[in-house]
Amino acid sequence: MNNALFDDFKYWGLPQLPPDLKSRWYDIINTYDNDVKFYESILPGGNYDLLEIGCGTGRLIPTWLRYLKGRIFALDKEKFMLERAVSKTRSHPEKVRLNFVEADILDKTPLPKVNFAIASTNFLSLFSNKIKRMKCLTNIRKLLSNNNSELVVDIDAFPEGFKTENFYTSSYEKDGHRLLVLRYDYYGKEPHTISSQYLYIPFQGFKPYAAFTEETETCFPPTSELEEEFQQAGFKIKTIYGNYNKKKYRKEDPVRIFILNPDF
Numbered sequence: 001m002n003n004a005l006f007d008d009f010k011y012w013g014l015p016q017l018p019p020d021l022k023s024r025w026y027d028i029i030n031t032y033d034n035d036v037k038f039y040e041s042i043l044p045g046g047n048y049d050l051l052e053i054g055c056g057t058g059r060l061i062p063t064w065l066r067y068l069k070g071r072i073f074a075l076d077k078e079k080f081m082l083e084r085a086v087s088k089t090r091s092h093p094e095k096v097r098l099n100f101v102e103a104d105i106l107d108k109t110p111l112p113k114v115n116f117a118i119a120s121t122n123f124l125s126l127f128s129n130k131i132k133r134m135k136c137l138t139n140i141r142k143l144l145s146n147n148n149s150e151l152v153v154d155i156d157a158f159p160e161g162f163k164t165e166n167f168y169t170s171s172y173e174k175d176g177h178r179l180l181v182l183r184y185d186y187y188g189k190e191p192h193t194i195s196s197q198y199l200y201i202p203f204q205g206f207k208p209y210a211a212f213t214e215e216t217e218t219c220f221p222p223t224s225e226l227e228e229e230f231q232q233a234g235f236k237i238k239t240i241y242g243n244y245n246k247k248k249y250r251k252e253d254p255v256r257i258f259i260l261n262p263d264f
């Protein structure tokens, strides 16, 4: 299904926003930090190595560097996202422990084994079917070093969004520039999926000067399905939290944060 607004947009003739500005606007939009205290509370602070899969522009990297003393591997498939993460950490006093990895987690990525892997902010929901989720999970599983290693999967980071058919608009302002965001959500092809079309138009004053569109399909499978997939991918479920204050998950909770151990 396509929204006519997004089709008509093709004829507006605005140039594509360059990737560096795209990742800058990504940071202006994504200012949430409600998960940071949660991660602070679960990281043991020792000499452990950590992998963040889909690190984006590195929102959580300072937290990893502050709470762990080992190496941090920050993986993302998008060069323009990683470039911003690199520039934001250039003067970090601990940056020698930081390794940026441009790779798709669905591909084979030669990486050293780690003690922690983090799939934050709905990362797993970006895989819209079981085949892709299983590939993602088995690839992560191979990168964990021992029985005590952990994978954290935060799959419902914004439970209020993404679950209904709807049209949203929002706008953001920074340094005299305004970004208008139009988002259209509709039920996707696969079960439990929501497709979203985004249209972003940055303005200076009243003049739009670029635009970009994005399409995503996010999938929020029921807990029983996820539990089965985690086990099939070689994980044991250590615990499931129902919010960032580490409340034990109950069926009615809109949030699920899974803590998994590899089952060797």
Ligand SMILES: C[S@@+](CC[C@H](N)C(=O)[O-])C[C@H]1O[C@@H](n2cnc3c(N)ncnc32)[C@H](O)[C@@H]1O
Pocket: 053, 054, 055, 056, 057, 058, 059, 060, 075, 076, 077, 078, 081, 103, 104, 105, 106, 120, 121, 123, 126
């Ligand atoms: C919503 S951002 C999350 C950023 C960060 N984890 C955070 O919590 O602030 C998701 C990131 O995952 C990346 N990504 C999506 N699919 C991926 C894949 N198959 N392999 C690696 N990275 C991927 C995207 O490029 C994007 O930067």
